[in-house]
Amino acid sequence: MSQQTRKPIRWGMVGGGRGSQIGTIHRNAALRDNVFALVAGAFDIDPERGRAFGLELGLDADRAYSDYKAMIKGEAERPDGIEAISIATPNNTHYEITRLALENGLHVICEKPLCFSVQEAEELLTLSRSKDLIVGVTYGYAGHQMIEQARAMVRNGDLGEIRVVNLAFAHGFHSEAVEEKNPATRWRVDPAFAGPSYVLGDIGTHPLFLAEAILDHMKIKRLMCVRQSFVKSRAPLEDNAITLMEYDNGAIANVWSSAINAGSMHGQRIRIVGSKASIEWWDEQPNQLRYEIQGEPARIFERGMGYLYPQALIDDRIGGGHPEGLFEAWANLYRRFAARMQPHDHAAPSDISNLIFPDIEAGLEGVRWVENCVRSANAGGIWVDYR
Ligand code: NAI
Known part of the structure; x- marks a missing residue:
């Protein structure tokens, strides 16, 4: 483009x-x-x-x-x-x-x-x-092109009815009390700076937003959450949490948010299971999207290829086979932010306006999710109504 x-x-x-x-x-x-x-x-x-x-x-x-x-x-x-x-x-x-x-x-x-x-x-x-x-x-991460492909596939019915959503952002970098030496981790485990949660807000909200963007026809109805501080000094903030969610269409989801997944580099994954097929995306291999149709061999879609849906190609910067990464994903988002701020100068005709745009409502939803997870976990891991 x-x-x-x-x-x-x-x-x-x-x-x-x-x-x-x-x-x-x-x-x-x-x-x-x-x-x-x-x-x-x-x-x-x-x-x-x-x-x-x-x-x-x-x-x-x-x-x-x-x-x-x-x-x-x-x-x-x-x-x-x-x-x-x-x-x-x-x-x-x-x-x-x-x-x-x-x-x-x-x-x-x-x-x-x-x-x-x-x-x-x-x-x-x-x-x-x-x-x-x-x-x-x-x-x-929402600026990666394969997230647009996933969204288009769901909208076009390639997966059938959505049944199960597996979400995770579970890295291992804080499996020990690294905050004793690292100021950027120290504030993350202090409620005065981090707020009511650590990993839920810091990393769990990332795959949550990917799910919101890809599955924008589904709304969370209720959730339950448990959270732990495996490094004890982090309490009351959690370094690990598991959330279950029910959607209004009957689908079920789980979210694993963790900073103590020893050995894991990043561990952000989203797997969406439909009645016909499933897709899976992993942020450590962001240029690929796995597509599994029941009864057929799995396929790996590659970024930049002509067989993708058109909206997955709008932000293409270089042809398929060349790896793009997080910096490109963020640049894609910044361009969309500019297009909304000054449409006359920065909106590319027709195209950018339909792409994922994490706006203030996305910010609000992230905060709502953390608030509900904390409410559930603090009450012993009970189901709580979402809205
Ligand atoms: P950091 O601790 O590495 O850096 C914070 C920076 O802000 C430092 O330069 C510090 O001097 C400055 N700062 C602090 N208070 C300030 C103030 N009142 N006025 C001006 N500057 C001030 O923190 P990090 O990891 O860069 O995180 C910053 C924010 O970015 C956090 O909210 C974090 O959740 C978010 N974050 C988001 C990521 C994403 O993928 N979107 C990834 C990492 C962090």
Whole structure:
């Protein structure tokens, strides 16, 4: 697809400073297709380190800010001030930064989880709608092309009626108390920074969103969840959780969210079982989608091939056989965010608008899911109604 190069959206970042886990991919994704231009930033909890990093990234000295409040205020006073902001800070700050940005007329791209409670998420949704502003949430795996293929296959009835959904995001990186030495893990197991959950919100919400996107005709009716802190010092936050979910069409799902799956690199999988066939996608091999029809040999679909549904090819950057990865998936999402923020300059005709777009409702659903999982688990693993 041709890349849009007209009038990049003036863009600022909060968080994602030097050494952060996720800052680099935000910048790579936003800048890849020239749909955003990085012109301001408050990158770090440490003001001086943040300003120095902004200068290294090439910002003008007066736009490398010491904190996000100064940035939002300073930019609002400029005729060429930022139009959009990305938030890549620890979870406890997302709500207040998103709120201030929206109040000041900025579009927002926020890290997950969007905030800590359904009530906060609904407030942000109401505010964004009243201001006619876009909030995107970086469920980055949704930008992989094979997720669009999976969605098209379900919609076209290739699987038949959906019966079972297996979801997992279960890595092994925190099977020991690595937080004793690693600050980026330390805040994740502290409720003051991470919120009411660790792995449910940090990783379980990723496959949950993939399921929402692929199975958008199905709604969760009720769920039950159990959660454990295998590294005891993490209590009350869990490092492992298992959730069962019933959908309104009678389908059943399970979600394994874990940071203690020793030996696993990433372990994010989605398997969807229908009455005729099943599909399976694994984020460690994101260019392939497994398609199994009952009674036939399994097939492996490859990204970029002409036999895929057209919507799986819209974001193609290079022909099949060349591996694409998470950076491309995120760039695909950033382009869709831009298309929603400034449709006149960035919407590619017909195509992008039908692709997956993790918006504020996706952010709200993630928060709702975590809230319900925690409610169920804290009551001893009982079924709870979802809405
Ligand atoms: P990190 O701890 O590695 O980095 C956080 C960065 O934010 C640091 O540069 C820190 O100095 C800065 N910061 C903290 N408070 C700030 C403030 N008030 N103002 C400005 N900067 C501030 O954290 P990491 O792993 O990068 O996570 C950040 C967010 O991204 C979290 O919400 C996390 O859940 C999310 N995340 C999302 C991923 C995804 O796949 N979408 C993957 C990894 C993280």
